[in-house]
Amino acid sequence: MSIEDIDDTTGPLTNTNTGTGTGTGTTDDLLRERAHAELAAARTRTAGLTDVVSDPDLTAQHSPLMSPLVWDLAHIGNQEELWLLRRVEGREAMRPEIDPLYDAFQHPRSERPSLPLLGPAEARRYAAEVRGRVLDLLERTPLEGTPLLDGGFAFGMIAQHEQQHDETMLITHQLRAGPPVLAAPDPDAPWDGAAGNGLPAPEVLVPGGVFTMGTSTEPWALDNERPAHPRETEPFFIDTVPVTNAAFQAFIEDGGYTEPRWWAAEGWEQVRRHGIGAPLFWHREGGQWLRRRFGVTEPVPPEEPVLHVSWYEADAWARWAGRRLPTEAEWEKAARYRPETGQSAGYPWGDADPTPDRANLGQRHLRPARAGSYPAGASALGVRQLIGDVWEWTASDFLPYPGFRAFPYREYSEVFFGPAHKVLRGGSFAVAPAACRGTFRNWDLPVRRQIFSGFRTARDV
Structure with missing residues (x-):
């Protein structure tokens, strides 16, 4: 759900295991x-x-x-x-x-x-x-x-x-301007430095074929996540980690914001009209990139996933790198598909609820963890940080699944379907652990930059 355009609808709802009524309670x-x-x-x-x-x-x-x-x-x-x-x-x-x-x-x-x-x-x-x-x-x-x-x-x-x-x-x-009023410890998850080292990012092959997308069984699932349905993808490669600040800085230094060939027409117009030359909240000072984060100005950390980029910026970076944004179906397959069973799990790591060793969620930290963190949260295919850290832009428009039925009212999702909104997946460090799962669909306008958005890329086989 778009946290920028919708204020009276719910966000993602937790994977609720209601049990069978046996044990210590009904x-x-x-x-x-x-x-x-x-x-x-x-x-x-x-x-x-x-x-x-x-x-x-x-x-x-x-x-x-x-x-x-x-x-x-x-x-x-x-x-x-x-x-x-x-x-x-x-x-x-x-x-x-x-x-x-x-x-x-x-x-x-x-x-x-x-x-x-x-x-x-x-x-x-x-x-x-x-x-x-x-x-x-x-x-x-x-x-x-x-x-x-x-x-x-x-x-x-x-x-x-x-x-x-x-x-x-x-x-x-x-x-908000002014001195910082929020504080939280930095992420301390185990980190694979090689995985978050910049360009080129490690990638894995996701096999082609049919998988189950969406859900029909989660009792608190939103209408736009329903119903579960078969979806087929061609084989593709996907980054094992989100694109980092260091990798995005390489795009800037190569003149990425001055080359219209990398940009969708509407994105290039935004760059020119607003003088955009870096992610939101970045500025250059004395040869160094700095950013403002909750009232603190600090050097841009190279190994963190890039944050506060629009869909247009993500798409331009992917084109510059000779890659593309994954479709929504590809993202969900990379996150949920378990090749050993052919089934789709609730989360990348399985069906257990999120825990601090699996994902950076719940405002426990006020920043993403370094790319390559949370090995315990990796998918069956070895893709990390699909849940938490940064929302990830996909190539897909926000559209209904086959068999969609609006509930509890049309404004919940239906009125936002169409090409105006792009889908984001996976949640961010600001999303509550109970409010994030592999089927949840967020969406927003492709110009949005103030949201906690990043991306990873894919390529055809």
Whole structure:
């Protein structure tokens, strides 16, 4: 899902293993525990992103591309009330007069500061009151009987919606001027220096043939991930790691931003119109490339995956390198296909949930790990960092799968299908662990650069 264009839909939803109802609790008990934990984790993260700045910072618009942080805070509560208290429980609206203010389809982000929004204290009180009622509802509602309740979908949807806005708010923090207010340790995962050494990147052969794309069994999966269906690919090579800063710098030094032959026409127009000559937040000083990261200016680390590049920049780099972006189907096959069984796993490493040794997720760090990290998270074919670190642009437009059915409403995904949006896969360091899996589909406009986006490349056999 696009974290830039959609504010009232959910993001990726966790791979929920509901069990069989045996052991220490019933299926409903296990689902409630999971939903409660995810709701709590999301709210803790929301508080961490909003409590570290002053009220004027919360109400300010730090970029016309983003909402004021206080809008996200109240919108989180409003959507939780709408779907859980009104749609599931059948309550009357708590504050019907604010619904239009927090409807993302009514008000573009650039207009939201002019709206009569709830102030910081009032937004916190409103979100907290909604949450208290929701937790009571969770304790007494059967998690079955309707599509919204089956498998606890509605509660998982809302937990993930909040986590998606947390990622959006983290982007706002990156765009915010002023001293740093966020801190986190650097990634310390095992690292294969050879894998992240630049050009050419190591690659592996992905066999041709049919694999299962999408899902029909994950209870919290989004409509655009459904249904599971056979998809055939030709054999292809794909990078085992994302493209690094060092590799992207080689493109810059070779005049990549001055050569129209590498660029799609619309991308070249963007370069010329806006004077683009490097990834967003980079600048050159004294012969060295520096970047700004959450209020800190630092040398660009050569081994990290390149970050804050548009689809056009990713596509241009791939053409310059004699390669191409993988299609969405190729990306998912590289991530999920297990040649020993012919089956598709939930994640590159198998069906177990993400853990810190497998992927850089959940804002545990405020940067990608070096390319070549997380050997425990490699796919069966040996491709690393397909989950976490950076969102990866693909060559594909955002389109429905065969047999697609909109749920819970058309604006969830359907209205965004078409050539205007490109698909990104895999999540970033800003995506919650419970909110990322091998079938999740993100999408955004190809001009977007402020998102936590990078890429890897492929080539035909």
